[in-house]
Amino acid sequence: MVNGVDTSCSGGISDPPTLARAAVTGCGVDMVTRAELTALDALEGLSPVRCFSEWDLLEEAIVGVASGTAIPRESERMIRSTIPAEWHDLFLTKGGEPFPADIVDAAQAELDHLANVLAGIGVVVRRPDRVDWSARGGHTSAMPRDCLLVVGTSVIEAPMVWRSRQNETAAYRGLLADYAERGARWVSAPRTDPRRLESNTGRWAINDAAPAFDAADFIRVGRDIIGQLSHVTNRSGVAWLRNVLGPDYRVSLLDVDDPHAMHIDATVMPLRPGVILVNPTRAPDHVLDRSPLARWERIVVPHPRPPGRVPRYMTSGWINMNVLSVDYERVIVDPRDTDLARRLDRRGFDVTLVPFEHVNAIGGSFHCATLDVRRQGGRESYV
Ligand code: DAV
Numbered sequence: 001m002v003n004g005v006d007t008s009c010s011g012g013i014s015d016p017p018t019l020a021r022a023a024v025t026g027c028g029v030d031m032v033t034r035a036e037l038t039a040l041d042a043l044e045g046l047s048p049v050r051c052f053s054e055w056d057l058l059e060e061a062i063v064g065v066a067s068g069t070a071i072p073r074e075s076e077r078m079i080r081s082t083i084p085a086e087w088h089d090l091f092l093t094k095g096g097e098p099f100p101a102d103i104v105d106a107a108q109a110e111l112d113h114l115a116n117v118l119a120g121i122g123v124v125v126r127r128p129d130r131v132d133w134s135a136r137g138g139h140t141s142a143m144p145r146d147c148l149l150v151v152g153t154s155v156i157e158a159p160m161v162w163r164s165r166q167n168e169t170a171a172y173r174g175l176l177a178d179y180a181e182r183g184a185r186w187v188s189a190p191r192t193d194p195r196r197l198e199s200n201t202g203r204w205a206i207n208d209a210a211p212a213f214d215a216a217d218f219i220r221v222g223r224d225i226i227g228q229l230s231h232v233t234n235r236s237g238v239a240w241l242r243n244v245l246g247p248d249y250r251v252s253l254l255d256v257d258d259p260h261a262m263h264i265d266a267t268v269m270p271l272r273p274g275v276i277l278v279n280p281t282r283a284p285d286h287v288l289d290r291s292p293l294a295r296w297e298r299i300v301v302p303h304p305r306p307p308g309r310v311p312r313y314m315t316s317g318w319i320n321m322n323v324l325s326v327d328y329e330r331v332i333v334d335p336r337d338t339d340l341a342r343r344l345d346r347r348g349f350d351v352t353l354v355p356f357e358h359v360n361a362i363g364g365s366f367h368c369a370t371l372d373v374r375r376q377g378g379r380e381s382y383v
Contacts, residue, residue, distance in 0.1 A: 047153035049184035049373055053220050055272045056377030057327040060124040062175065063115040064142035064369040066107035069099045069362050070134035071313075072164035075198055081205040081231045082262045087313050095164075098134045099362055103310065106358035107142065111369060114332070114354050118370075121326060126373070128171040139164040141171040143364045144371035146263065148172060149215035151225060151245060152379060155179060157188040161197050161212040161232045179373070187244060189213070189237075197234075203259075205231040213237030216263035216368060218251075221270050222380040224292050225251045230261035248379065252292050258282040265367045266318040268293070271349065272328040273382045277301060279318050292383040299347055302339040314363040322365035326352075332366045 048060070073095025083091050098104070115125045128141045139162070147168045149156040155176060157169045169176070169188075180186035192210035199207040206212055213233040218241070219226050225245065227238060242251045256267055261282075269277040270293075278288065278298045288294060304317025312319065320337040333341045335353040344351050359369050 047179075047183040047185075049150055049155050049179050050153050051150045051220065051372045051375045052152060052222050052379045053273075053375060053377055053382075054270045054372070055325045055328055056375040058118070058123050058325070058372055058375050060126070060373040061118060062126045062128060062144045062148075062172070062371040062373060063118065064111055064140070064144050064359075065128050065130050065171070066104050066111055066140070066142045066359065066362060067130045068132045068134070069104050069107070069140040069142055070138060070164070071095050071097050071099055072139040072162060073137070074162055074164060075194075075205070077198065077200055077205045078162065078231065082260055083314060084312065084316065087311070090313070096134060096137060099313075103358050103361050106310075107362055110354075110356050110359050111142065114356070114366070114369070117332070117352065117354055118326075121330075123326070124374075126175055128175065129173075131171050133164075136167065137164060138167055140168070140362060142359065142362055143216075143368045144172065145265065145364070145368045146214050146216045148371050149218060149241075150372060151220060151249065153183070154185040154187055154245075155373075156215065156241075156244065157186075158215040159189040159191050159212050159237065160214060161192075161194055161206055163194045165214075166191050166194070189240060189244075204229065204234070206234055208234045208236050211236040211240035213241060214263060216265055219264055219268065219270060221292070222378075222382045223249055224381070224383050225249050226254060226264070226268070226292065227251060228254050228256050228258075228261055228264045228267070230258075230263070232262050250292070254283060254291050255287055256282045257284060257287065260316070263364075263368070266316065266322050266365075269321055269323060269367065270296075271299070271323075271325055271331065271344075275299060275347075277321050277323070277344075279321055282318070295383070299343060302343060305334075305337055308336065308357060310357045310361050313361055315360055315365075319360050319365045322367045324366035324370055334360075334365065 071094050079091045119125045147158050160166050196209050197206040217227050217230050217233040267279045267282040274296050276296045278300050280300045301321045305320040324332045329350045331349050332352050332354050334356045341351045
């Protein structure tokens with residue numbers, strides 16, 4: 001697959017959408033000539049947003065900003081469904097207030113360090129605006145992965161069913177406008193009043209009255225987008241995404257075993273074609289055996305990270321597997337997760353250790369706190 005821009009081919013293309021569809025409808029890739037595929041790739045190569053996997057060489061990424069992070073104020077059912085039990089009272093009584101300043105400041109320093117590490121290995125790093133989210137009834141600019149979904153040359157603003165998160169992409173508006181001006185496809189999913197989506201019965205804290213999803217409930221595996229239903233993602237949201245992505249992509253759902261499900265990136269994490277990092281309790285063998293990833297080799301995360309000095313207000317110990325791949329080999333891991341780092345090292349990965357405990361405290365780790373804007377590689381079928 002050609003990654004660069006082949007201008008000699010792009011001039012000859014008059015109808016790229018038809019060509020794109022021809023690549024997957026019915027008969028599959030065999031019906032498309034090599035010249036057509038090269039031309040399609042060249043067109044996509046013009047966009048500053050271009051990402052088909054979680055592992056191809058990372059060229060540009062957004063790294064979140066912790067300053068201004070507030071405790072989200074959500075319905076009692078949503079808090080009890082998604083937040084660790086020991087912090088329910090804090091969230092139910094202090095929702096809307098800023099997170100403790102010492103945690104936020106330390107998280108900001110860790111994010112700045114990650115930005116420097118990435119820039120040091122040649123990644124173009126962009127940052128969102130600092131926003132006083134407490135003043136705006138919001139939550140954070142630290143977790144771009146949650147609210148923005150990059151698939152191919154599209155960047156999609158997720159609907160975000162948490163009321164504190166519905167305006168979160170405001171912090172990225174300048175970046176999104178810049179990407180769109182330079183050729184990316186900028187799409188915003190319809191927002192719905194969260195009260196319409198509240199559910200007090202059933203498995204999830206939301207119903208199916210309107211499309212809802214968080215971007216972090218999906219991961220990219222070439223033509224396959226793997227997702228999950230959760231307390232923030234419903235079937236209408238998945239249908240909306242399928243519709244917007246069109247026939248170039250196949251959106252499949254993993255039937256995860258996670259009563260607190262919210263974001264798939266501490267459940268499965270593809271590391272390179274054919275190899276996936278797996279949370280053995282949420283994605284046991286029988287779940288993966290029925291998925292498009294059935295034939296992939298599974299690297300099992302040895303155990304969740306035990307509690308540490310810094311409170312983990314919004315995540316479980318499985319946040320250890322929320323790693324970020326720089327390419328097929330290099331993967332960023334927290335130094336506390338020595339067993340996981342050793343396991344990855346033994347499997348031939350080149351592990352870079354970056355401390356991230358305070359970022360974890362406010363809701364995520366390396367994968368959550370970044371958004372791949374551009375990686376090399378194309379839209380291939382890996383399953
Ligand atoms: O296991 O706590 C964390 C994902 C955050 N975006 C977990 C899920």
